[in-house]
Each structure stands twice: as C-alpha cells, then as structure tokens.
Amino acid sequence: MTHDKMSTVTLESSNTYPPATWRLLITPPLDGATNMAIDEAILYVLAGGHGIPTIRFFQWEPPCLSLGYNQHWSDVNEAACQQLGYTWTRRPTGGKAILHTDEITYSLIIPQADPRIQGGIIESYRILSLGLLRGLEKLGVQAGQARREDVRAQRKAIRTESGPVCFDTPSHYEITWKGKKLIGSAQLRRKQIVLQHGTLPLHGNLNRILETLTLSGTEYVQQAELLPHRATTLEQVLGKALSFPEVAPALAAGFAEQLNLTLAQMPLTDREQTLANELRAEQYANDRWNKRV
Numbered sequence: 001m002t003h004d005k006m007s008t009v010t011l012e013s014s015n016t017y018p019p020a021t022w023r024l025l026i027t028p029p030l031d032g033a034t035n036m037a038i039d040e041a042i043l044y045v046l047a048g049g050h051g052i053p054t055i056r057f058f059q060w061e062p063p064c065l066s067l068g069y070n071q072h073w074s075d076v077n078e079a080a081c082q083q084l085g086y087t088w089t090r091r092p093t094g095g096k097a098i099l100h101t102d103e104i105t106y107s108l109i110i111p112q113a114d115p116r117i118q119g120g121i122i123e124s125y126r127i128l129s130l131g132l133l134r135g136l137e138k139l140g141v142q143a144g145q146a147r148r149e150d151v152r153a154q155r156k157a158i159r160t161e162s163g164p165v166c167f168d169t170p171s172h173y174e175i176t177w178k179g180k181k182l183i184g185s186a187q188l189r190r191k192q193i194v195l196q197h198g199t200l201p202l203h204g205n206l207n208r209i210l211e212t213l214t215l216s217g218t219e220y221v222q223q224a225e226l227l228p229h230r231a232t233t234l235e236q237v238l239g240k241a242l243s244f245p246e247v248a249p250a251l252a253a254g255f256a257e258q259l260n261l262t263l264a265q266m267p268l269t270d271r272e273q274t275l276a277n278e279l280r281a282e283q284y285a286n287d288r289w290n291k292r293v
Contacts, residue, residue, distance in 0.1 A: 017116050017260040024252055024263035025056040032064030032089040032100065033284035034276065038268065039195055040092055040283075041276035042109045047191035050271060053114065055255055055263060056107045057248040062086055063101035065212045068094045068186070073291045077214045086212060090290045091197075093186035098199055099209035102233075104247050106132075107197035108255075116259050117194055121187060125173040127259075128196060132175050132183055135254025139247065141237050143182055145173045174198075180232040200251075202242060203235035 027038065035058055045051040065081060065088040067073065075097060076088050086099075108128060110117055117124035129145055136143045175183035185198030207224050215223065235241045256263050268276070283289040 019260050019262065020053070020114075021262045021264055022053040022055055022110075023266045025054050025266065025268070026248060027056065027058045027268075029059040029061035031062065032060055032066055032087050033280045035060060035064075035105070036066070036089055036091060036284045037276040037279035038272070039107045039109065039197060040279050041272045042107075042268075043188075043190060043193045043195050044275060045269070045272050046109055046111065047193045051109075051269070052266070053111065054107075054109045055252060055261075056109070057244075057251065058105050058107070059103070059244055060100035060105070063099060064088060065209070066091045066098050066100060067290075068096050069188075070094060070293055071096055072293050075213055077212055081212050084211065088212070088290070089284050090292075091186065092195070093188045093197065095184070095186045097209065097213060098184070099212060100199065101208070102204035103199050103201045104244050104251070105197060105199050106251060107195065110194050110196075112189060112192045112194050114194075121189070122172050124194065124196075125185065125187065129173045129175060129183075129185070131255035131258040132198075132251065133254070134258045135251035136175070136182075138250040138253060139234070139238070139242065141177065141182075141234070143175050143177045143237075146176050146181070175200075177232055177237050180230060182232055182234070182237065200247070201231075201233040202244070202247065203233050206231050206233065 025042075027035075030038075038058075039056070042051060042054050042056070046053070063084075063086045065076060065086055067075065067088070067090045069091060071090075073090070078088070081088055086101075116127060119127075126145065133143055133145070174181060174185055183198050183200045185196055188195040206227055210220055210223055210227075234247070252263055255261060
C-alpha cells in the first residue's frame with residue numbers, strides 16, 4: 001500500500017452520522033456543458049423539495065476545459081481547443097482551469113442542514129474528503145489531506161509561480177499523495193443546498209492542459225516543469241492504470257461507509273432532465289455565461 005507523507009488521517013467512524021439513503025447516479029460520458037447543467041439541475045430540484053441527496057460519478061466526452069467561476073475567459077486558447085477537438089465551459093464553483101479527460105469526476109448534492117456537512121465550508125471539505133480517502137484505500141492507496149499549514153506554506157513558496165491551472169497547488173483538505181494533489185474539489189452553496197464536485201485524474205500526461213491555455217513561452221515552460229511536481233494521477237500512484245468502471249464503485253463504497261449511507265442507483269428524474277436541458281442551452285453552452293468574466 002502506498003502512503004502519503006504530507007499528512008496522516010485517522011478515518012472517523014460512520015456511526016457519527018444517522019443512517020440515510022442517497023441516490024447513486026452514474027451517468028454516461030457527456031459534454032462539459034451538459035455535465036455542469038446536470039449538477040445544477042439536481043441542486044435546484046432538491047432545493048425545491050422534489051429531489052434526493054445525490055452522489056454522482058461521471059466522465060467528459062469530448063475532453064473539456066473548465067474554468068473556475070471567477071476565472072477570466074481569456075485564459076482559454078479557443079483556437080487550440082478547437083484544433084484538439086476539445087470544448088470549454090465555466091464551472092459554477094471556484095478554482096482554476098481543469099482539463100477533464102482520462103479522469104473520474106464526482107459530485108455531491110446535499111441539503112446544507114445535513115449533519116454530515118454542518119460546521120462551515122472548510123469543515124465540510126474535511127468531512128467529505130474522508131469519504132474519498134476511504135474509497136482510495138479500497139484501491140490500495142493510502143492518501144492524505146492537505147492540512148491548513150501545508151497549504152499556507154506551499155502557497156507562500158510558489159506565490160510568484162502560480163498560474164491558471166487548478167492542479168498546481170492543493171487547497172484545504174484536498175486529497176494529496178506524497179505532497180502532490182491527487183483529487184481537487186470545489187464547493188457551491190445555494191438555496192440551502194451544497195454542491196461539491198471534484199476530479200481524480202486516472203492516467204495520462206497532466207501537462208496536456210497547457211496546450212489549451214493562453215500562456216507565454218516563459219509561462220508554458222515554467223508550468224510544464226512545475227506541474228508534474230505538484231500533481232499526480234492514480235496510475236502514477238499505483239503503477240498501473242485503472243478504468244472508470246473499476247474506480248467508481250470503490251469511491252461510492254468509501255462515501256457510503258464513511259458517511260453511513262445506503263446508496264440506491266436511480267436515474268435523473270424527468271424534472272431534473274428538463275431543467276438540465278434548459279441550463280445547458282441558456283448557461284453552460286452560452287457565451288453569456290462562459291465569457292461573463
């Protein structure tokens with residue numbers, strides 16, 4: 001089993017939380033605008049009293065560059081994305097750019113009053129990341145959480161080197177392995193609902209994202225040198241590549257055990273699908289949203 005030298009985490013007992021049933025939703029590979037629209041649609045339907053707390057696992061086809069909520073769209077090299085056959089969209093959550101390819105993405109949509117996420121944003125990151133850690137254990141990875149002091153020290157050390165790439169430094173309680181970011185996550189709170197989603201790169205060269213960004217020659221060389229030292233993939237950790245169908249059940253089981261959940265596989269409802277179609281057309285596939293900053 002491979003160990004993270006950055007932090008040691010003792011996983012808490014699932015008995016901390018009352019038992020609950022949540023939906024497990026595994027959607028087929030979809031374009032970026034549709035993926036983001038589905039997450040937000042689930043949020044709004046749940047806020048309206050017609051949904052169920054949901055853990056979702058998904059993929060992106062074609063590969064998609066996503067920007068953080070407040071990131072300027074000029075960071076996107078649109079010509080390069082088009083040439084590579086990639087799309088791009090803007091996430092409803094913060095952070096920096098992510099190239100979604102060869103990965104598994106998760107989302108959690110939960111009422112803010114749920115005892116599993118009470119205690120503030122950073123505390124909820126810590127609790128939910130324990131589910132990810134337990135899932136990684138099932139895959140043979142003993143990872144860790146990026147602690148506050150580690151994050152502050154790392155950001156201070158690279159303050160002149162940080163660029164537009166999300167995986168260039170971890171945030172509080174994101175998942176690390178030997179000090180490198182393995183799973184990056186972000187959170188949105190709206191209408192008393194929490195939406196948290198995150199990305200686990202399965203394999204491939206993380207520097208591919210640099211081809212999709214508007215970087216100067218110096219910035220490109222700098223990021224290409226630094227990114228492999230700051231982030232990693234599951235294949236690099238394990239020494240072998242695992243597929244989406246192999247990883248999703250392990251992460252789902254990790255959340256279920258850590259948070260004392262029963263997960264029931266259910267599809268999107270008609271209400272959620274209709275709203276997702278509207279959000280895709282009006283927002284996530286629309287320049288009024290994607291180029292609003």
